Amino acid sequence: xxxxxxxxxxxxxxxxxxxxxxxxxxxxxxxxxxxxxxxxxxxxxxxxxxxxxxxxxxxxxxxxxxxxxxxxxxxxxxxxxxxxxxxxxxxxxxxxxxxxxxxxxxxxxxxxxxxxxxxxxxxxxxxxxxxxxxxxxxxxxxxxxxxxxxxxxxxxxxxxxxxxxxxxxxxxxxxxxxxxxxxxxxxxxxxxxxxxxxxxxxxxxxxxxxxxx
Numbered sequence: 001x002x003x004x005x006x007x008x009x010x011x012x013x014x015x016x017x018x019x020x021x022x023x024x025x026x027x028x029x030x031x032x033x034x035x036x037x038x039x040x041x042x043x044x045x046x047x048x049x050x051x052x053x054x055x056x057x058x059x060x061x062x063x064x065x066x067x068x069x070x071x072x073x074x075x076x077x078x079x080x081x082x083x084x085x086x087x088x089x090x091x092x093x094x095x096x097x098x099x100x101x102x103x104x105x106x107x108x109x110x111x112x113x114x115x116x117x118x119x120x121x122x123x124x125x126x127x128x129x130x131x132x133x134x135x136x137x138x139x140x141x142x143x144x145x146x147x148x149x150x151x152x153x154x155x156x157x158x159x160x161x162x163x164x165x166x167x168x169x170x171x172x173x174x175x176x177x178x179x180x181x182x183x184x185x186x187x188x189x190x191x192x193x194x195x196x197x198x199x200x201x202x203x204x205x206x207x208x209x210x211x212x213x
Contacts, residue, residue: 002038005046020048024055033060037067038086044070045085045142049092056103063102065113066135073113073135073170080172080205082113082135084142090118090149097121097150104131107159115140117147122155123178129160135170137205139177139213144205148177153213155183158190165199173199181213 004019013019013026020036027034040046046068065086066073074082088101100122102111107128115137116123123138138153140146153175154164164182165171175181181201184191202212 002036003040005040005048007048007050021050021054024057024061027061028055028058030059033062035062035064037064040068040086045087047087047089049089050098050101051092052094053099054102056105057109058105060106060108062110063112063114064110067113071113074172075169077169079207080169080174080200082137082170082172082205084113084115084137086113087115087117087142088120090116090120093119100125100155101149104128107131110134112136115142116153117141117149117177120149121151123149123153125155125157126159126162127157130162131159132163132166133173134163134166136173138173138175138181140174140205140211144174146177146211148179148213150179152180152183153178154181155185156191156194157185158187159194160191161193163195163197165195165197167198169198171198174203174205175199175201176203176211176213178213 013022068085071085072083103125108130110132112135139148
């Protein structure tokens with residue numbers, strides 16, 4: 001349970017103090033499937049500002065920003081009314097631009113309910129296979145204003161069988177204001193069977209204004 005918006009790491013993730021950095025490290029060291037959920041005290045949006053790249057995800061994981069108080073996934077068939085309460089802001093990350101907000105090395109992971117923006121190179125880098133990225137904002141703050149990452153909102157790196165978005169309204173990602181919305185890097189046949197479904201790419205959350213990549 002992430003209960004702090006700080007970026008410290010004292011080697012433990014417990015009820016007294018657990019940052020996102022500490023939670024990822026704890027999940028990586030645990031051989032069973034883990035869920036990272038949020039219970040950061042305080043009202044409104046909680047901003048996590050990494051000062052260096054967060055640890056790569058090396059063991060399958062779910063990171064669910066919708067577990068933070070007040071957060072709700074999109075319910076609209078047209079538009080996006082998701083209430084995101086966890087944002088990753090890369091403007092304090094060094095060296096700039098920071099490599100990425102999150103790097104999935106293991107595959108078979110799920111990332112949802114986050115707003116990722118600022119001075120990251122990529123929002124999420126996906127390696128391995130079989131990961132699911134749903135219900136996030138890439139290149140947008142939680143209020144839908146733009147502050148895109150330097151390169152790709154989502155970077156799929158020689159990775160197969162991933163799903164970006166989905167058929168349900170809650171699955172929709174909004175991906176705008178970045179250099180590239182989604183970049184799939186493929187060597188030979190190493191990026192097959194990726195599905196990009198139901199997202200708003202290059203618009204505001206409601207789909208009414210161009211905010212192109």
